[in-house]
Amino acid sequence: MALRRPFGLPRQVLRPAVRSSLGYHQEQRFSFATTVPPVTQNATGSKGPTAMVFLNMGGPSTTNEVEDFLSRLFADGDLIPLGRLQTYLGPLIAKRRTPKIIKQYSDIGGGSPIRKWSEYQCQEMCKLLDKLNPETAPHKPYVAFRYAAPLTEQMYTQLFDDGFGKGRGGRAVAFTQYPQYSCSTTGSSLNELWKWRNRLEGKRTNGTEEASGAIQWSVIDRWPTHPGLVEAFARNIEDQLKTYPEDKRSGVVLLFSAHSLPMSVVNRGDPYPAEVAATVHAVMQRLNFSNPYRLCWQSQVGPSAWLGAQTSDTVQEYVKRGQTDLVLVPIAFTSDHIETLYELDLEVMEEANSPGVKRAESLNGNPIFIEALADIAHKHLQRGEKCSLQMTLRCQGCKSDRCLESKKFFAGEETSSLVV
Secondary structure, eight states, rough: OOOOOGGGOGGGGGGGOOEEEEEEOOOOOOOOSSOOOOOOOOOTTTTTEEEEEEEEOOOOOOOOGHHHHHHHHOOOOOSSSOGGGHHHHHHHHHHHHHHHHHHHHHHHHOOHHHHHHHHHHHHHHHHHHHHHHHOOOOOEEEEESSSSSBBBHHHHHHHHHHHHHTTOOOOEEEEESSOOTHHHHHHHHHHHHHOOOOHHHHOOOOTTTOTTOOEEEEEEEOOOOOOOHHHHHHHHHHHHTTTSOTTTGGGOOEEEEEEEBBBHHHHTTHHHHHHHHHHHHHHHHHHTTOEEOOOOOOOEEEESSSSSSSSHHHHHHHHHTTTOOOEEOOSSOOOOOOOIIIIIIIIIIIHTTTTTEEOOOOHHHHHHHHHHHHHHHHHHHHHHHOOOGGSSSSSHHHHHOOHHHHHHHHHHHHHGOOOO
């Protein structure tokens, strides 16, 4: 099928290999054309340069990094709340689980590919942004992981080395790579960024005034139903459905799988389950509801109650009932990592022991997805917003002063009063 331009991106932005479009007929609605020659990575626009910082959980690139990765992960009360004993229980759990997790990473090639894909996605997005938004170019790519290198503090030091901050000012955009917002993921990454910003650049005076020459931050905090994200998922699903016989294709069950959350986080009012469901519905709408589908949850840790039904249990139950044609769709991940390559591919699918149980490709280097990232960032830069209004609202049951102060910081002076 011939492809047209995705969601209004100019033709000169697209790589020659990608002539396609998402079919949303938005070309007439948006026009980003400019008579100014595009600014390249070697030139500076009137408002540039701009640091584009991808936030994500991260993963150990080698098995030697596994224990440190787990130690940071289980020490994070935003992700896995263990109460007052967090500092004691976290390291114990991490040490106990390290041998098992080392084996899992060994089975997928000796480490997580998430750094490789994150750096590639950010670099390619920045190339598109230089042409879309020349006034804020060059757009410099950075990655800040929460639990693995490059850690937030390492990224911040790199910003300093590259001429941002330390009295020189400059703009940076924290761009979450969790499409759906959760206090356990995006919230935790932003809390960590806020912590290191205060340590390395000083707190705002009077609560609002920046230290002289500090980096000016804004946040892209969620994008669960962006047309490009939806289209990239839909195309991958369609590609996998084509591997089934045509007469069976419409009966294949689509199982959308997302990382689960403890029910204590869900009941506090975390928006993640609703935003994941919104992504699923948008994808199914794009597919014209061609197949039966369900949303399920994976990666539960520990004995406490977590959001279900679990993906592994769901697959086993459907196969027992005779429904052996299933496509797993990792709907809350932007690239492959251990939850897809090991948990879905080597646990869930192998335990199902059915050739009809398959998985849709992850987004990884998908050009439609990368164009979507560029479009999201372009609109954010054009609007000049600090963050979304949705981010200013804390969970109904939130008692965290850290979360309150972090949100006030990123909301900025104009909207910090909305943070309650």
